[in-house]
Amino acid sequence: MEYEIKHIESAIPCLVVADPDNGRFMxxxxxxxxxxxxxxxEMLFWLYENWTEQDFEDNALFNEILLSLQQIVQD
Known part of the structure; x- marks a missing residue:
């Protein structure tokens, strides 16, 4: 999965990459x-500790990112 999500304090979107096939998590x-x-x-724990949905313009996308990452962790 790869997502770009717009932070409320930045013109450049944040990027979330979780690629278990290639071992890339950044x-x-x-x-x-x-x-x-x-x-x-590790990535999921970091997100929970450092980001909140209020930090981003699209709350639904933020929650989708968390759900997708949770699915990867469970697989």
Whole structure:
């Protein structure tokens, strides 16, 4: 899965990439810095601790990202 989501404080969208087939789990934040994770579980925990749906213009997309990542973790 790969999503771009618009943060309320940034002109550049955040990027969320979770590619279990290729072992890629990374996030580009609102300030264009990034985070790289070793597993989808680490990534999901980081999202819960650092992002809230109020940080983004599209709350439904934020929740879709979390649900998609939860599905990857469960598989």
């Amino acid at each position: 996030i580009r934040e609102a300030d264009t810095s990034g985070e790289i994770f070793n597993s989808p579980r």
